[in-house]
Amino acid sequence: MSIASQVELTLVGDTDHKQNILDGLQELGAVHLVQLREAPLASGPDAADDLREAIHYLSSTPIKRRPQRPADERPLDEVVREILDNKYQREDVIDRIEMNRRRRQVLAPWGDFEFPQLEEIDHRRFWFYRVPLGKRALLETVDLPWQIVHSDQRFYYLVVLAQEQPTEEDIPLRRSRTGALSLSRLTAVHEEALVRLEDLDAERESLTRWLLPCSEALDQSLDQRELLLANEQVLDAKQIFALQGWIPEAALPALSNWVGTVPAAYRLREPTVDDNPPTLLLNRDLTGGGQEAVSFFQLPGYRSWDPSRVIFFSFSLFFAMILADAGYAVLLGALLLANWKKMSTPGSLAIRLRNMAAAMLGSAVVYGVLVGSYFGVTPPAGSVLATLNVLDLNNFPAMMKLSLGVGVVHLLMAHTMVLWVNRRSRLALASLGWIIGLSGAFLLWLDYMATEQFELTHSPFFWCLPVWLVLVLTCSSDRPVRSAKDVLLQLVDGVGGVLGLTKAFGDVLSYMRLFALGLAGASLAATFNELAVTARDSVSVGGFLLFALIIIFGHGLNLVLAIMSGVIHGLRLNLMEFYNWGIQGEGYPFKAFAKRGGSKWNH
Structure with missing residues (x-):
């Protein structure tokens, strides 16, 4: 869980060997190039468009031939044209079949006749x-x-x-x-079109043996295009050329080994305050699902921190609290296990999503057991499962404390990480103030809920609030204080920070949705169970069929709603409430100049 440290690379080489050097740099696959001059490639159709279209068409074929390199030595351009001709002819035949179907539908009431x-x-x-x-x-x-x-x-x-x-x-x-055509003639034309469609489908299936060569050709075409683009981004000066970029510190040994084989020299420089290096998140596949969520929403800035792992675990917890049923979680887990092998390619997006889904469903099973809900059914008293039922969804005060407590802890984690990032700045004290203020206010509320004769100033947690006020008011800006004007501006910034109290209050209350949605799902499940039992007992013939239909459709609907709520609101709490407090600044992604599939620095 980290943001890769970057070093600025400046490389100077012999112009006569420019193409070889750029090709070697692309083979190295570890440098994010910086554009040194405005020289875009001429606009025009992308030569890879036909290849992309052909690959997409063949990839969607229901039955494919095994991956191979055909012995046929025909030019690949000719093969691509044949694939696209098949695609266009097939589309035309399908259109004719549909038009014929509509024409026969219109003509059917008039009967079969010839003019x-x-x-x-x-x-x-x-x-x-x-x-x-x-x-x-x-x-x-x-x-x-x-x-x-x-x-x-x-x-x-x-x-x-x-x-x-x-x-x-x-x-x-x-x-x-x-x-002008009769119904029987239209039927004959329809049959001819179906035969033609079958022939085209058979030809399409045969052409799928070209998928591997086409994919390799597409990669080569895109690599060549990026090589030409890189060539336009470097500076040329008579016998030498220069390029700049960012390279991860971990890739410096490979860079040193490569530069020794080409006529080039390089200089490395640590980024300064004025630099803005790209953000490269480094996460293992085990918890990489959080990184995918972060990259989809907003990359943190280079000098911020990587929230991927926090989001991975907190999203799993939020999903579990919203699903709130062990039976649903086990059912979804069975579906995940059925597709486990398909989602196990190392380094792929699928394996990261698989691991995140496993964490979500595992958490949901545990939480479902704790709240004692199994498809809306509570385990009988005295059973083993009943002894594990330590949380009661109908105990509103306790569930409110749990939901708000989870929210406070989540926001405290955000402020703690901001404090660490700003540990050499006065801003760290403002984060410390928020940590003291949020935890103190929550403990003060718990004290109020537990005490009948509550007096605000007698609670030890009350004094956290003045500490919060002083720290946030005086440390919400890192501007230098050299004059009375600076002091006034510092206080203005502090007032803005203090006004964030209303936002913090609203954000903490947002975590109430964890309890509300979980309770709603559990109530719906129990309601469908009651309806099913009532229908079974009140109908003498077909009662069991009604019971089965209500159970299947009722729980199916509830499960779909629970999944949607868990994903949407789980992401919202992470990427809205948490992100707003924990991430400062937006970054841009590290994109290594590399051949397709040849760089571990591109995700």
Whole structure:
């Protein structure tokens, strides 16, 4: 759990060997390049677009061939065109099948018929109309030959014989268009299209053997593009060129070994106060799920701290408190175990999400046992599970204390880390003030709840509040104090810090949702159980079926709502309340100049 220490790299090399040096630097894969000049590449279509489209198309094929490098020596460009031709033809056939289906649906009420030759019917044509059942009387005014060929719950299906299309005066209805093909002919065309679709699907499946070469070609294309972009970012001066970037301290031995093999020299410099290095979070896969949440929302600044592990464990706890049912947690855990192997690729996003899900569900099982809820059922008195039921969701005062206590501890952790980051600054004393103030106020509230004859000034925790006021008022800014004006500005900053009390109060109360949502889910589960039992006992025939339907759909709905609440509100408490107090400044991600899949510094 850390932010990687960065060192500024300045590298100077021989222009004649520029491409080889840049290619070697890309192979090293450890430097975040800094743009030294504005020279963007010419705009235009990306050459890799066709490869991306072809790979995406083949990857979504239901049945794929095994990964291989085909012996066929055709140019890859030709293969890509064949893949895309298959894609476009398949899309066209699917569109034709859908249009045919709609046409047959429209034509079905009129029946299966073929149009006769015009000469056979005195050059008259058939005109088709749908007549609402309530407007049957309109047909009495029609002078042209007509016939109702079908009717349903809504319409009469009318055929009129006329040389020209009847006007609105002739027939005050909107004409229906049936097309020139008969129903049987449309069915035959539909069958032909299905056969063509099967042929294209078989060809698509055969083309999936090119997935590996296409993926490798895409990686090479993107690597080459980044190499060209890097070439445009360096400075050229006659026989030498220069580039700058940031490199993790852990990668310096590899850099030293590589530079010894090329005609180049480099200089390293520690970042100064005015520098803004990129943020590189270093976390193991075990707790890396927290890093994914942090990276998705907002990266901390380089000089801040990495909250990934704190968010990993606190998010797991919040999810458990909101789910509040061991039965639901075990059910979700079984689904996770069924997909465990698929999510076990080392270094991938899947394994990090898998480990986070395991921590969330493990915490949920433990918390569910503590509150004694198993699909909304409480274990019977005297059982082993009943002895483990030490928390009562219906004990509102106790659950309020627990929820608010979790919130206070969570915010205290944020202030503690800010204190450590600012340990060489006066700002650390303001964080210390908040730690004393929050903990003191919470303990003072607990004292008030436990004491019948409570007197504010007699509580030892009351004196935490003046200490908080003094520290926050005088230390909320690190501006130098050299004059009366500086003192006044310092106090203005302090007043702004003190006014944060209302925000702190609101943030602590936000943690009440942990108790409220957990109680709501448990109540819904118990309600569905009662409804199911009532339905079973009150219906003599089919009672068990009603019982099963209510249990399945009721608990399914409750489980979905609990998962959504746990994820949304768990993230909110971490990334809103906690983040606002614990993270100062926003960083930007470290992006190593590296070949695809060849750098451990890119996540």
